[in-house]
Amino acid sequence: MNGTKLAPRDQGAPDYTKFLHPAMARNYGKWDYHERIRPGVLLYVAENGDTLYTVRAGSPRTMSPDLIRKICDIADRYCQGYLRFSMRTNVEFMVEDEADVEPLIEAIKTELGFPIGGTGPSISNIAHTQGWLHCNLPGTDAAGAVKALMDDLIEEFENERFPNRVKIATSCCQINCGRHADIAIIVQHHHPPRIDHTNMQICELPKVVAICPVAAIRPAVVDGNPSVEVVEEKCMYCGACHGQCPSMEIRDADTDTLSIWVGGKGSNARTGPSLMKLAVWGLPNNPPRWPEVSAAVRRILETYKEEGKDWERVGEWIERIGWQRFFEKTGFPFTKYHIEDGPQAMWTYNRSTHVRI
Numbered sequence: 001m002n003g004t005k006l007a008p009r010d011q012g013a014p015d016y017t018k019f020l021h022p023a024m025a026r027n028y029g030k031w032d033y034h035e036r037i038r039p040g041v042l043l044y045v046a047e048n049g050d051t052l053y054t055v056r057a058g059s060p061r062t063m064s065p066d067l068i069r070k071i072c073d074i075a076d077r078y079c080q081g082y083l084r085f086s087m088r089t090n091v092e093f094m095v096e097d098e099a100d101v102e103p104l105i106e107a108i109k110t111e112l113g114f115p116i117g118g119t120g121p122s123i124s125n126i127a128h129t130q131g132w133l134h135c136n137l138p139g140t141d142a143a144g145a146v147k148a149l150m151d152d153l154i155e156e157f158e159n160e161r162f163p164n165r166v167k168i169a170t171s172c173c174q175i176n177c178g179r180h181a182d183i184a185i186i187v188q189h190h191h192p193p194r195i196d197h198t199n200m201q202i203c204e205l206p207k208v209v210a211i212c213p214v215a216a217i218r219p220a221v222v223d224g225n226p227s228v229e230v231v232e233e234k235c236m237y238c239g240a241c242h243g244q245c246p247s248m249e250i251r252d253a254d255t256d257t258l259s260i261w262v263g264g265k266g267s268n269a270r271t272g273p274s275l276m277k278l279a280v281w282g283l284p285n286n287p288p289r290w291p292e293v294s295a296a297v298r299r300i301l302e303t304y305k306e307e308g309k310d311w312e313r314v315g316e317w318i319e320r321i322g323w324q325r326f327f328e329k330t331g332f333p334f335t336k337y338h339i340e341d342g343p344q345a346m347w348t349y350n351r352s353t354h355v356r357i
């Protein structure tokens with residue numbers, strides 16, 4: 001070291017305490033209770049009687065700097081300059097005085113056009129992956145499918161009418177950013193990747209060989225050049241190799257479809273976290289509005305709303321009635337693709353701490 005002073009480290013999560021609303025900072029660890037006073041509005045009461053109201057608004061998730069500035073203007077006017085984004089890209093505005101709640105809601109609705117809701121047993125804002133706008137892998141546009149779905153389900157965001165909260169997620173490839181949810185929409189490929197052997201010499205082949213969870217890729221010499229081959233009987237069309245190597249293209253506009261998975265959750269309330277299971281497969285990848293996807297999700301939601309008991313999440317409802325009855329009640333066909341034929345998968349597949357499903 002030559003004694004030169006290093007710049008402050010700026011990676012990693014910042015200290016969140018600097019960004020707490022003043023009422024939150026004052027009462028940190030001293031909240032007595034909270035309640036939902038109407039869909040989208042929560043009241044927090046501290047031990048010393050302080051109150052804080054949070055108003056939750058559904059954002060369109062992909063936002064321009066101009067829109068973010070408008071959101072900040074409202075936070076400056078009503079919330080002492082503080083706001084926060086939830087995990088599912090809801091915007092939460094906080095005010096201490098109840099008299100500010102209605103004017104704040106009015107400003108959100110008229111200036112931003114955002115709906116108020118997403119609390120309690122409603123559908124929270126839908127989490128989606130980046131889609132065609134930002135990523136090099138997508139087989140569909142998760143953002144677009146979510147826009148169409150949210151348009152269809154807006155009343156379920158603004159009201160609390162389900163047995164419990166419903167979290168929906170989408171993923172535009174099979175391997176990456178999508179997450180577990182009560183209902184998830186995920187693209188599916190239906191054949192092994194096509195290899196462009198003329199372009200396989202641009203980076204390290206061992207990396208793409210190692211990425212395959214089922215060891216279906218092996219080195220090969222093609223036309224005298226180093227390349228790879230895929231053992232097609234082993235390939236499960238996951239697309240992990242395409243994420244690693246642009247010369248292994250798996251997307252196919254003619255054959256890619258969308259599937260719906262149900263019953264995942266991350267919380268420990270009542271029952272432990274659970275993985276999703278396949279409910280519907282083979283839905284057309286049909287932009288710009290994906291009507292078949294919206295109709296299938298609505299069918300699951302309507303059945304859950306009618307049949308679920310208070311506090312049951314989607315997966316808990318299905319576990320109680322059984323999967324056979326889930327298919328009977330929703331009317332979706334049960335096929336050979338719904339049968340879990342890899343019971344040892346969790347122990348034998350190539351996986352990191354972030355399990356690839």
Ligand code: SF4
Pocket residue numbers: 129130131135136137138139142171172173174175176177178
């Ligand atoms: S889910 Fe896959 S395709 Fe979609 S944004 Fe994430 S990495 Fe890209």
Ligand code: SF4
Pocket residue numbers: 192193211212213214215216217230234235236237238239240241242250
């Ligand atoms: S699609 Fe998946 S299973 Fe098939 S070769 Fe690529 S990484 Fe392996």
